[in-house]
Amino acid sequence: MNPFAEAAFLMSVAKLADLPPDGPPEIAFAGRSNVGKSSALNALAGRKRLAFFSKTPGRTQTLNFFTVGEVARLVDLPGYGYAKVPDAVRQDWDQLAGGYLAARESLVGVVIIMDSRRPFMPHDVHLIDWLRPQGTPILALLSKCDKLTRRECTETLKLAQGRIGEAILFSSQDRTGVEETRDRVGAWILAQNKRNPR
Ligand code: GDP
Numbered sequence: 001m002n003p004f005a006e007a008a009f010l011m012s013v014a015k016l017a018d019l020p021p022d023g024p025p026e027i028a029f030a031g032r033s034n035v036g037k038s039s040a041l042n043a044l045a046g047r048k049r050l051a052f053f054s055k056t057p058g059r060t061q062t063l064n065f066f067t068v069g070e071v072a073r074l075v076d077l078p079g080y081g082y083a084k085v086p087d088a089v090r091q092d093w094d095q096l097a098g099g100y101l102a103a104r105e106s107l108v109g110v111v112i113i114m115d116s117r118r119p120f121m122p123h124d125v126h127l128i129d130w131l132r133p134q135g136t137p138i139l140a141l142l143s144k145c146d147k148l149t150r151r152e153c154t155e156t157l158k159l160a161q162g163r164i165g166e167a168i169l170f171s172s173q174d175r176t177g178v179e180e181t182r183d184r185v186g187a188w189i190l191a192q193n194k195r196n197p198r
Contacts, residue, residue, distance in 0.1 A: 001186035003027075003068045004044035010073065012062040016099045020065060022106040025192040026073045027185055030097065031113030032123055033079030036143035036172060040113055041076060043172035044181060061092055063100055072189040073106070081123030101131065109137040109188045111181075116142035116156050116169065128164065139184055140167040146174045 013019055031037040064076040077097045080090075101107065110131060114124050119142055131138060140160050145153055153169050160167035166184065170177035 001190065002044075002046070002182045003072055003074070003186050003189055004041070004182060005046055006068050007045055007066040007074055008068075010065040010067045012064050014062045014096070016096065019063075019100065019104075022104070024068075024070060024072050024106065025108040025189055025196075026075050026104065026106045027188060028075040028077055028101065028107060028110045029113065030077045030101075030110060030127060031079060031143075032081040032115070032121060035079070035113050035115050036170075037076070037079060037113045039172035040141060040143060040170060040181075041074075043175060043178055061089065061096070063096060068189070071193055075100070075107075077101075080127070081121065098130075101136070102134070107136060108192045109139060109185070111139045111141060111185065112164075113141045113143050113170070114160075116145040116148055116153070119156060119160055120163065137188065138164055138166065139181075140164045141170040141177065141181060142167060143170050144173070145169040145176055146171040 011020065029037060029041060061078050063078070066074040066076070068074060077100070078093055080093050080097070101110065112124060112127065114120065119140070120128075128138065142156055142160055145156075148156065157167060157169050168177040168180050168184070170181065172178075
């Protein structure tokens with residue numbers, strides 16, 4: 001199952017009051033700005049020219065929902081941790097994305113995209129430490145791994161697996177990790193739908 005291939009845009013949400021009602025299992029995607037999240041989502045969807053998961057300005061501070069048929073939803077969270085954003089924008093992230101992650105019944109997993117050259121930056125760690133006690137499964141994608149040597153890849157993967165458990169080396173450029181990520185996310189969805197047949 002490639003849940004990304006079937007993804008269709010549902011809606012953008014700018015405030016928690018506008019969230020769609022809970023429904024099929026949701027997988028959220030988070031990462032620092034510029035970490036390669038849009039490129040990763042497009043690589044996973046297999047859509048080259050259509051910037052499906054886009055960064056149009058109006059969408060940057062919204063939660064973007066995509067349906068995967070009736071079986072799942074993918075939720076693209078705004079990028080965080082961009083040094084130049086004013087505090088007000090940071091508070092918006094905490095309130096909107098944080099509020100979503102803290103309380104969403106349908107949420108079954110969070111994919112955190114981190115730059116493989118500098119994983120576990122303070123904002124990443126903050127998010128991970130905050131998610132962990134909730135027990136939400138986390139998968140780390142170590143992006144832009146085409147920039148690392150083979151040895152650095154091995155070390156980074158080991159480090160991330162030690163800290164998070166599930167981690168995948170990823171490159172939208174050479175497509176490292178694309179199939180594995182589709183499989184892992186697909187497995188989360190299948191497991192949840194089996195537990196909770198609709
Ligand atoms: P986002 O802000 O997290 O959505 O990041 P983007 O997907 O827009 O990517 C940010 C920058 O990183 C762009 O210049 C991309 O071309 C570059 N980039 C994204 N993915 C990769 C990758 O797998 N390898 C390399 N080398 N560069 C990448």
